[in-house]
Structures are given as C-alpha cells and as structure tokens.
Amino acid sequence: MYKLTIEENTYSCQPDETVLDALLRENVNISYACKKGTCHSCMVRSPDILPPQAAQAGLKNTLKKHNHFLACLCHPEQDMVIKLPDQSEFYTQGTVVANEMLNRNTLLLIIAFKDAFEFNAGQFVNLQRPDGLTRSYSIANTPQESNTLEFHIRRLANGRFSEWLHDELKVGDTVAVSEPRGHCFYLPERSDQGILLVGTGTGLAPLAGILTDALAHGHSGPIYLFHGSREVEDLYRIDEMRQLSRQHENFHYVPCVSGHHVPEGFGHGRVNEVALSSLTDLKGWRVFLCGHPEMVNQMKKMTFLKGAASADIYADAFLASPS
Amino acid sequence: MTDTQNNGEGIMSKPLYERIGGEPAVNAAVDIFYRKVLSDDRINRFFDNVDMEKQAAKQKSFLTMAFGGPHNYTGEDMRKGHAHLLKMGLDDSHFDAVVENLGATLEELNVPQELITEVVAICETTRNDVLGR
Known part of the structure; x- marks a missing residue:
C-alpha cells in the first residue's frame, strides 16, 4: 500500500487500485471519463519522481518529460506526490x-x-x-x-x-x-527531423525560444520559421532572424505580410498559406503553431493532412492574442 | 458489446483485440484512418469545427472499440454523441464511408481480410445507435 499526497492531504492507494480509483474512493475532485487511458481527462503530474512507464502510454513526449501521467493507468510503485491540473500554483x-x-x-x-x-x-x-x-x-x-x-x-x-x-x-x-506550464517545447531528439514553426503576431515569442533551443542543441534537420502579420510594422525581430538564418544553413526564415503593401524579401499572403505552399510534404516533420486561434486550428489540420503525425504537432491550449 | 469478440473463429480463439495487435495496432492505425476521414469530401464537413487533439483521442477510442478492445461506449453514448450530426444530415451513406475508410486503413497496414471482416462487423453493431434509429 502506497501513500498519495495532494497538497496537505494524504490518501492510501490499495494494491489493486489505480491512482484514479483511490482518489475517487477518497472523494477527491478529479476529472475523468474513459478510465482506459484514451481520453486523457485524468492527466495529473508527479512533481518529484518518475511515474510508472505504463501510466504515460500515449502521452506526447513533452508531457512525459515533465512527469505527466494518467491517473487511470497508474498503479503506484512507491509513495507519490500528485499535482492536479487545477491546483493553485506557486508564484x-x-x-x-x-x-x-x-x-x-x-x-x-x-x-x-x-x-x-x-x-x-x-x-x-x-x-x-x-x-x-x-x-x-x-x-x-x-x-x-x-x-x-x-x-x-x-x-x-x-x-x-x-x-x-x-x-x-x-x-x-x-x-x-507562476510556475511554467504547457507542453509546446523542443526536446533534443531526432535531430535530423524537419521542424516547421508558424506564428502570427506575438506568437513569435514561444517559437523564437523553441528555435534558439533547437539551434543550441545542434538540431541538424531543416528548420523553417514563418512569421506573419497584416502589416510589416506589426512584425518584429526581422533583422535578428535574418542574421540567424545566415549563420545557420539549415534555418530558413520567411516573414509574411497579408496586407497590400509587401516589401521585397517578404512572403505575400496569410502566413499559413505561404507556409503550406512552400512545404508540400510534412511526413516526419515536427510542427509548432502559435498565434491567431483560427490559424492554429486550421494549421493543426492541414499539417496533419500533409503528413505530420498528430503526436508531432504542438500548439498550446493557451493562444497568444490575435495580431 | 464483448459478445462480438467471439465472432468468426469461435469461442476458443483469442479475442480480436489481441489477434489484431492491441494498443500498438490502434496507434498505428489512428493517424492513417483520421487522415483518410478528413480528406474524404463525402464526410469531412462533419469534422470542420472540431478540435484536432480532442478528435484524435476520440478516434483512438473508436478504433479501440472497433478492434474489440476495452471501451465504455454504450448505445446511449453513441446516440448522444452523434445527435448533432444527424441534424447536419448524417445518414447511412456517411456511416458506410467511415467504415470504408477504416477498411482501407487496415488494408494499408496489411491486416488480414478475415480480421477486417470482424472489425466491420463490430462497427455494424453501432449503426442504428449512431444514426439514432
């Protein structure tokens, strides 16, 4: 029998129980639905120890890395501290x-x-x-x-x-x-994989971080960044990105403008359309999307249809404000 | 719905879910299947406004069920889950198209024809609930 600790409370998990069974028996308010590991409703986190491998089946690699696991699939192998998704956070x-x-x-x-x-x-x-x-x-x-x-x-x-x-x-x-959140980040693996980054407005922020991280890890596959806005005045870091693309042969930067006035050196059109017409086959690619919710939703679908595996498409539930 | 597991090769054989390859088989099929569905102009309008990630999880539970695996679907869930699609005109032809895409997916993965027949038979048991009859 192992102890489960949530904030100040401790519960016992019987040998035949999953973490979800134990918490429901103890009337802990935890969301769940299928109890079979498919719906991911009961995903929680173990802040201090690696959860059992079986409890992470089917999760994205970035979620696994931060010790997220499915309570319904978890038979504890030692005492565990558990963080529920809606638990008040530390500032x-x-x-x-x-x-x-x-x-x-x-x-x-x-x-x-x-x-x-x-x-x-x-x-x-x-x-x-x-x-x-x-x-x-x-x-x-x-x-x-x-x-x-x-x-x-x-x-x-x-x-x-x-x-x-x-x-x-x-x-x-x-x-x-607050503590950092979200599973939209770079993991240093499959370094020859193509990476597609598409963002509008301040959606560039996380993408720039991911890009810097990938380059710092020596990612060798092609990396494409498409950053779009209606007017060129709403883009930023243009020179810095161009400089980076001169320094790294595998990094390609395409700033895009969807309005009427399109200076030389810029893609013309919506950033998603420019990206999709430039890259026709995304089989095996890793995709990161951030910005306008409509763009993100449409691109999740389109990059998937063009061959990217659903597990390789990253976009956070939190979306940067529209540009 | 576990009774369908004994279709085909009789009570003595292993359940379909094991013979078809369990969860790894679901994982191998889910992207191929969902890509086919989204590319199929007969049915993709029913998926226009859905969230890709939530939908991928749903497709996974659907395939798990169709492969005879563990699931919690009831006839009532099927009815509730598809009621809004009936208003959009969902009918037998669309149900057939989904099953056809699933069959093509399994063929692409070199699943033996007799297993595909069993999968299709499981899908058929949900037809009336899905179509609200």
Whole structure:
C-alpha cells in the first residue's frame, strides 16, 4: 500500500487500485471519463519522481518529460506526490530589468529572478498584478540565458493587463510569476527531423525560444520559421532572424505580410498559406503553431493532412492574442 | 458489446483485440484512418469545427472499440454523441464511408481480410445507435 499526497492531504492507494480509483474512493475532485487511458481527462503530474512507464502510454513526449501521467493507468510503485491540473500554483516574485518597444505595439519585457527559473523554451507562465488580475504569456527566451524570462506583449485595445504592462510597469518593479506550464517545447531528439514553426503576431515569442533551443542543441534537420502579420510594422525581430538564418544553413526564415503593401524579401499572403505552399510534404516533420486561434486550428489540420503525425504537432491550449 | 469478440473463429480463439495487435495496432492505425476521414469530401464537413487533439483521442477510442478492445461506449453514448450530426444530415451513406475508410486503413497496414471482416462487423453493431434509429 502506497501513500498519495495532494497538497496537505494524504490518501492510501490499495494494491489493486489505480491512482484514479483511490482518489475517487477518497472523494477527491478529479476529472475523468474513459478510465482506459484514451481520453486523457485524468492527466495529473508527479512533481518529484518518475511515474510508472505504463501510466504515460500515449502521452506526447513533452508531457512525459515533465512527469505527466494518467491517473487511470497508474498503479503506484512507491509513495507519490500528485499535482492536479487545477491546483493553485506557486508564484515567484521577479524584478523588471528591461521594458522597451519591439515595434509600434509590442513590448519586450524582461523579468529577472534571484534563483534559476526552471522551464523549457516555448512554455508559458501566468503573470499576476498586485490586485490578483492574471494573464498567460509565452516565454520567449531559453533557460540558458541567466535567471531571466523574456516576454513579448502586444497592447490590446481595452486590454486591462496589457495596458498595465505597457503604461505603468517600470524597470525595478516586481511582478508575480507562476510556475511554467504547457507542453509546446523542443526536446533534443531526432535531430535530423524537419521542424516547421508558424506564428502570427506575438506568437513569435514561444517559437523564437523553441528555435534558439533547437539551434543550441545542434538540431541538424531543416528548420523553417514563418512569421506573419497584416502589416510589416506589426512584425518584429526581422533583422535578428535574418542574421540567424545566415549563420545557420539549415534555418530558413520567411516573414509574411497579408496586407497590400509587401516589401521585397517578404512572403505575400496569410502566413499559413505561404507556409503550406512552400512545404508540400510534412511526413516526419515536427510542427509548432502559435498565434491567431483560427490559424492554429486550421494549421493543426492541414499539417496533419500533409503528413505530420498528430503526436508531432504542438500548439498550446493557451493562444497568444490575435495580431 | 464483448459478445462480438467471439465472432468468426469461435469461442476458443483469442479475442480480436489481441489477434489484431492491441494498443500498438490502434496507434498505428489512428493517424492513417483520421487522415483518410478528413480528406474524404463525402464526410469531412462533419469534422470542420472540431478540435484536432480532442478528435484524435476520440478516434483512438473508436478504433479501440472497433478492434474489440476495452471501451465504455454504450448505445446511449453513441446516440448522444452523434445527435448533432444527424441534424447536419448524417445518414447511412456517411456511416458506410467511415467504415470504408477504416477498411482501407487496415488494408494499408496489411491486416488480414478475415480480421477486417470482424472489425466491420463490430462497427455494424453501432449503426442504428449512431444514426439514432
């Protein structure tokens, strides 16, 4: 019999019970449906130890890496601490060390921490204002770069949180930052695999982190980044990305503009259409999508139809604001 | 619905789910099958507004059931799950198209014809519930 610990409470798991059986018997409020490992409704996390392998069957590699597992398939092999998905999270105070504009409406915000902040490039955190208002933002840098997190924040009309970040927050102010979340990140495996990154607006943030991470790990397969917006003034980091593509033969960068005025060197049209017409066969590719919800949904389907395996298509449930 | 497991080769043989290869077989088939369904103009409009990831999980449970594997579907679930599609005009021809895509998927994976026949027979047991009859 093993102990299951959730926050301050401890439950016992009988030898013939799964974690889900035990928690339901103990009246713990946990979501579940099929109890057979197919629906993934009862996915939880083991923060300190590797869960039994059988309990991770069918999960994406990035979820496995962070010790997510299915409670309905888990017969514990030792005592376990369990984190439920909706459990209140732990916030760390960071200090703003930079805030400057990346283009006419996107703010670069860099927050520094006393201790190392563990995350994978491409994950997101919740930022919290002193009054409790909270919003999710993708991390744009990689963990190798000192104890800082970088964010790209687009000003939204009447967006209470983005206006606060743009207009009121100053260098030296503190911000509460949650633990990192999300399974849209790079894993250093199959390094000859093609990688397709497609983003609109500030959807570039997680993609830039993933790109930097993949290049730092010596990913050798072709990497394509398509970054789109209606007008060229709403794109950013163009020169930096072009510079990167000159330094790395396998990295290809295509900024796209869907509006009327298209300068030389830019793809013309919606970023998803440009990407799909450039790459016709995605069999064996890894795909990362971020930005406009419609673009992300349409591209999940299209990249799958063009051959990418569903397990290789990454897009977080949290979507960056539309551009 | 476990009675269907004994179709075909009699009570003494192993269940279909084991003979067809269990969960690895489901995993091998699910992307191929779902890609065929989404590419099939006879039926893909029924999948226009669904979330890819949730749908992939659903396709996996469907294949597990069709392969005679463990599942919790009841006739009532089938009715509820497809009621909104009936309003969009779901009928026998669409049901046939799905089964046809599943058969083609299994052929592509070199599953023996007699196992495919068993899978199709399991699908048939859900027809009236899916079509709300």
